[in-house]
Amino acid sequence: METSTPSSNPSPSPTPTPSPAPVEYHEPPDEFVQDRITYVKRASIAKKGRRLGSSHIWKYGVQYIRSSDKKEVYYCHECATGKHKQELFVVNGTSRVRNHLEQKHQVDPQSGVKKPSSTRRSVLDQQRSAAVTSTFFWKDSIEKFKELLVRWIVYCHIAFFQLENQYFRELLFFLNPALLSHLPKAAKTIRSWVMDAFWSKKQRLKDDLRQARSRISISFDLWTSPNPYAILGVVAMWIDATGKRQITVLGMRRVYGEHSGENVGSVIIELLGEYGVGGDQIGYFMLDNxxxxxxxxEFILKELCPWMTPNQRRHRRLRCLGHIVNLCCQAFLMGRDCEKHLAKLEKHYQRGDYTKVEELWRKFGCLGRLHNLVRYIRLTPQRREEFAAIIIGGDLAEFDRLEPIQNNSTRWNSWFRSITRALNVREWLEIFSARHVPGKGSQGIANFKLDGQHWFELEKIELALKDFYAATLLTEGTKTSLADWFLTLDCLLREISETKDHYHDMHTDDDNNFTWKYLESCADAAWSKCAEYYNNQQMNWQNRFPEDTDLPPAYYAAQILDPYRKWAWFRQEWVLHGDEEKKRWFDNAQSAVKHLWEREYKGRYPVESLPSPARRERDPDLAFDRQREHKRIRTDAPVSTTDLYEQYISTDRLHDEDASYDDAIAYWLSRYDSQRDLARFALDLFAISPMSDECERLFSSAKLTIVDRRGRLKADIVEACECLRAWYGKPQVEDNSDIEDSENDNGRVDN
Structure with missing residues (x-):
């Protein structure tokens, strides 16, 4: 027995035929009563008729005012003609009315005309089939369908108007005809579904934040969207009620007016208020520089935490390690005045003066030549094709058809990837440079060619940049904590110092080769920039706050409160070598961490003692009672008055070289009910990521949402889409076939 479905007949569906003449309806009453509620025709009481939309629904009905709540409802002429009970939909859109006219009165949704009787019968058969199938589509299933649809839309950056596409709708109706009654026909309805899902999940997140086992630390950054809006992305970091570390988007808010600290701070205060996060819950701020x-x-903490001293507020401001590493890398590549050089380049890029850009890059030797050569090749499709046509094969076949990578001033490690790729396709670049014939009016690549000396320098630079690359990769993502911040920076400073000494020795032995002197100056500039942040002297900090030139104690405390580390590393690196200055650093760090403990945690989180169980009544027996009393231990003073922090650091560290920050969190969660003060101290710090890279990921996703065809998206729906996308998370199975080939670009030079 065949079942009729919307796509069971392979032939095209018949085109609806308009009725020969418009249907004449009787004039509806000015007032009527249904279900004890009075309805009054809007036209009879309004002084001025409301301008109706262009939808065809107004051919088949009029508006009435419901006396109970003054809502405008839709009165259907077709129901009145057929003597059916009026459904009286509230007029806040056209979807429900259009569904009613289509399903009950066979009005075509596209043309807005009634279908002939033969078509009407086939539609009725289709509706009967849909009704049978819809028995399996109960209310919970519809809600689940809505959730899955919204999740797909926001995660894949689907434009809302795509749900109006007839081909997409026919596909879904083929899979399940019951969706005919539930799939909205207007993009506006999808927008409301997305906003409903956003508010629902936001409320759940608010509840989770209220039950957090740590303070809520914040990361935020500003971004100019393609619309263009000034968008502020805000991310929260905390330990949830189950003991898991969470890094979650709180919101994306449009910032109006000047991008000053006060203006940005007021937006964040408003957002935190929506989640119910007060001053007692605020932790640290991990931000760029x-x-x-x-x-x-300063503005946020003054408003939310008025009891804090200026020193406390400054110590709550932490610096993104990724940005620090990138600044050190730029100093290595472009010298001590790298900020000025980058500002000049950016100015000429914005003006479109690429001739001046090329001239500025020429000042940077092999780096400038490589930048200009890669840009020249990638500038036109013809040059790209010419480069891709170079095939070497043999042992180098795996590198055929790889394009050179262009560096980017804002993307971390882009120079490392660009140089590594250039070294891997060196033969291709040399062949291109030798064969290429420039077009008319073009100067060609005479000033961009790389000779043997340039390639030698690039090899040495690429080797030095691996330290920066490793420092970034080892501390990004969700598997690291603030405990890795100081160790990574200290290691980077040591590596740069060794590189500088190495190049100095090479220059001493071979003073005829300018490369060694050049590389020594590069390493010296990077070392100076790294030392600024290591000694808390960045951005004229020492002159602005001469009384506060030490690093915030949170950097040290995060490592000390790792039971697998404690003070062992600092003793090993600062004390055992006998360096008096580093011994002073060690003493200052110990004092700063202890002061932070006593000022903000000690005695702040009392442990809730459970009531002692009721004692079972015994029959009185003096002999037994005397025996029990004699054996009881009696104390006149508290069992222990030892400071919890002092007790913790006086014990040996746990020995497990493979222990991760998850193990440290588990250690303190097991003591949360017995050592609440110290556990909160540790969990507050382990919740913090050493980087603010999550904001960058948020903006990269939003750039795919606000494409040219969606340039009119408002800030509220952009926030809803991106927050939902982050909250839903990645699918468990993903196709990684389209990952940029640089991900799999094994360093040929290393082999």
Missing amino acids: ASSNDAAV
Whole structure:
């Protein structure tokens, strides 16, 4: 027995035929009563008729006012003609009315005309089939369908108007005809579904934050969207009620007016208020190195935590390790004045003066030549094709058809990837440079060619940049904590210092080769930039706050409160070598961490003692009672008055070289009910990521949402889509076939 479905007949569906003449309806009453509620025709009481939309629904009905709540409802002429009970939909859109006219009165949804009787019968058969199938589509299934649809839309950056596409709708109706009654026909309805899902999940997140086992630390950054809006992304970091570390998007808010610290801070205060996060719950701020962020943190903490001293507020402002490493890398590549050089380049890029850009890059030797050569090749499709046509094969076949990578001033490690790729396709670049014939009016690549000396320098630079690359990769993502911040920076400073000494020795032995002197100056510039942040002297900090030139104690405390580390590393690196200055650093760090413990944690989180169980009544027996009393231990003073922090650091560290931050969190969670003060101290710090890279990922996703065809998206729906996308998370199975080939670009030079 065949079942009729919307796609069971392979032939095209018949085109609806318009009725020969418009249907005439009787004039509806000015007032009527249904279900004890009075309805009054809007036209009879309004002084001025409301302008109706262009939808065809107004051919088949009029508006009435419901007396109970003054809502405007839809009165159907077809129901009145057929003597059916009026459904009286509230007029806040056209989807429900259009569904009613289509399903009950066979009005075509596209043309807005009634279908002929033969078509009407086939539609009725289709509806009967849909009704049978819909028995399996109960209310919970419909809600699940809505959730899955919204999740797919926001995660895959689907434009809302795509749900209006007839081909997509026919596909879904083929799979399940019951969706005919539930799939909205207007993009506006999908928008409301997304906003409903956003508010629902936001409320759940608010509840989770209220039950957090640590303070809520914040990361935020500003971004200019393609619309263009000034968008502020805000991310929260905390330990949840189950003991898991969470890094979650709180919101994306449009910032109006000046991008000052006070203006940005007021937006964040408003957002935190929506989640119910008050001053007692605020932790630290992990941000990039923009000076406006200093003012923003100061403004936020003054407003939410008025009891804090200026010193406490400054110590809550932490610096993104990824940005510090990138600044050191730029200093290595472009010298001590790298900020000025980058500003000049950016100015000429914005003006479109690429001739001046090329001239500026020529000042940077092999780096400038490589940048200009890669840009020249990638500038036109013809040059790209010419480069891709070079095939070497043999042992180098795996590198055929790889394009050179262009460096980017804002993307971390882009120079490392660019140089590594250039070294891997060196033969291809040399062949291209030898064969290429420039077009008319083009100067060609005479000034961009790389000779043997340039390739030698690039090899040495690529080797030095591996330290920066490793420092970034080892501390990004969700598997690291603030405990890795100081160790990574210290290791990077040591590696740069060794590189500088190595190049100095090479220059001493071979003073005829300028490369060694050049590389020594590069390493010296990177070392100076790294030392600024290591000694807390960045951005004229020492002159601005001469009384506060030590690093915030949170950097040290995060490592000390790792039971597998404690003070062991500092003793090993600062004390055992006998360096008096580093011994002083060690004493200052110990004092700073202890002061932080006593000022903000000690005695702040009392352990809730459970009531002692009721004692079972015994029959009185003096002989037994005397025996029990004689054996009882009696104390006149508290069992222990030892400071919990002092007791913790006086014991040996746990020995497990493979222990991760998850193990450290588990250690303190097991003591959360017995050592609440110290456990909160540790969990507050382990919740913090050493980087603010999550904001960058948020903006990369939003760039795919706000494409040219969606340039009119408002800030509220952009926030809803991106928050939902982050909250839903990645699918468990993903196709990684389209990952950029640089991900799998094994360093040929290393082999």
